[in-house]
Amino acid sequence: MRRTRLQSLKLSLREKQTTWKRIPHPSQRDRTKMGLLTYAIGATAMAAGGATTVIAAPLILGAVGFTGAGIAASSFASSMMSAAAVANGGGVVAGSVVAVLQSAGAAGIPLAAQTVIGAVGSGAGGVLAAILI
Template sequence: MHLYRLPVKEKKKKKKKKARLWAGTLKQTMGILTYLAAGTGAVGGVLAAPLVLGAVGFTSAGIAAGSWAAGMMSTAALANGGAVAAGSTEPVLQAAGAAGLGTAATAAAAGTGAAIGGALTGLAAIII
């Protein structure tokens, strides 16, 4: 009778995974970046609103001739039989362009800027 030695399976040593320093802190970093981007967006929204209003034709002297705002007012007047309805978008934007942003408009611009800043950071987190 022949005795054969059966092969013994050697236990493979498990390699210890090195802890990645950035793995735990990436979420924390993205959280901080989200708050910073939202804050920056809020400030940017408040600062950009008067510039954007002036650029499209809502100036302190009135609506600029041939501008996007003039086209908007013309369209609103044609739709309402020659008059622009009080409280509609065009008069509200004209008032903001002429007198500057009030408290509510400033809050709206800040909120919109913060939302855009936060969304861009969220998008960056997905990409990264």
Template sequence: MKKSFVIAGVATGAVSAVIAAPLAIAAIGFTSAGIAASSAAAGMMSSAAIANGGGIAAGSLVAALQSAGAAGLSTGMATAVASTGGVIGGVAGWLGGRLAGFRKKP
């Protein structure tokens, strides 16, 4: 019984994370049309540019998030997001299974 909670948690967490990631990226301002003005993304870009002497370094977090906002998650990013979501979901499922065990009547 407890294993089924973990398996369901892993699957739900992985799928949910891959679906939610592009929505979250767009919500902070990394869009397909570029970085949205006055957004958290604009603040990140400004800070990164100031720290890097006026440019955004290739491979930086800002560059990776803008790429994901413009073109969607790459295979590697989707794998990382799904893995992270799966771990979080698995832990939640494990905890749910443990709590379900406490509710059993003797």
């Protein structure tokens, strides 16, 4: 029996569909077979993320304008302070974002806050590693 062109196209389509079904989607990969290298890369990314955020936080505060001598003139920090003062009737409220950042810039970031910053950076590094691996 001779096949028509339509029958052979249907047959080839069925063959392709069965082939496509055998290849798992990336979201269905078996993540239980991760090797030691995968764990090492993830742990390294987490450590790097935590260390980077703890080191970068004071540098970023200074770059924004929250310095050890106070808020730098014509900086983003001075704009924030001006907006907070206008919103609160002429003064910056104790415990506000501007007050906390000014304290951290002048006196340094306390150890407890560094721990939280490091944990957030470590989590971000772990998420990034999980996405890329």
